[in-house]
Amino acid sequence: MPTGVALRDAREQLFAAAEHVLLRAGPNGLTSRAVTDEAGVAKGVLHRHFADFDAFLAELVLDRIARLDERALRESAGTGALAENLTTVLTDVFGPVAVGIVGLVTFRDGLRARLRRAGLTGIPLLAQAAAMIAAYLAAERDLGRIAADADVDTLALTLIGSAHLLFAGQEAPPAAEEVRRIVTAVVG
Structure with a gap:
């Protein structure tokens, strides 16, 4: 029964x-x-x-990484204002759940170990977002919308780190203008 x-x-x-x-x-x-x-x-x-709670958490992290819309960002290259595209993606990436997941990965040793065994390094959600932004910036560089010698990997890491500091620990997400100010300072 x-x-x-x-x-x-x-x-x-x-x-x-x-x-x-x-x-x-x-x-x-x-x-x-x-x-x-x-x-x-x-x-x-x-x-x-799930085999155990860390396996559950690892699958949660992997699922949330899979939800990052890499293709949509890359396809926005050449359209709209670069600062607006990046402001939008950073605001999406650093939604409340993502900020919580970053804290979770930092907090749980077993989860980090499981994610490393899955081939992910660092803070996986942030690393994937940085790769996504670097690919977008490379496409914009190829279109001549940013400097030909721009180091897109460093720009992407700078944007991710700056946005994380802006979003983390806040009761409410920062205003789009605050995010846009950082984007403009980093990519010009």
Whole structure:
């Protein structure tokens, strides 16, 4: 006899619950019990779908990295204002969940180790965003919209680091004008 209600997509339900807990309680409050309570499921559901809690968290991070829309940014090269394109992408990259995930990766040694075993280094969400921005800047450089000798990798890292400092630890995201000011200072 069944003991519960079938879940439509347990993985997404658990990921959504983890995001809610992360936003509400921060990395310290993100436990398997907090996630399953938030999702309204038994603790065993998480362990039925993931080997352990760090495996769950690693999949959450990888899922959120996959949601970065690299192609859309690259395809915006040559259109609109460069500063506006970068302001928009940085604001999207540093949404509240992403800032929480950065803290989570920093906080949990087991998660960082698991992500390294998956071939990811540093803070994976930020590293992927930097690569995405570098590819966009390279396309803009090829179109002549930034200097031909621009070091796009360094520019991308500078934008990511500056934006992270601007967004981290804030109750509310900074105004677009604050992000735009940094973008303009970095890329001119």
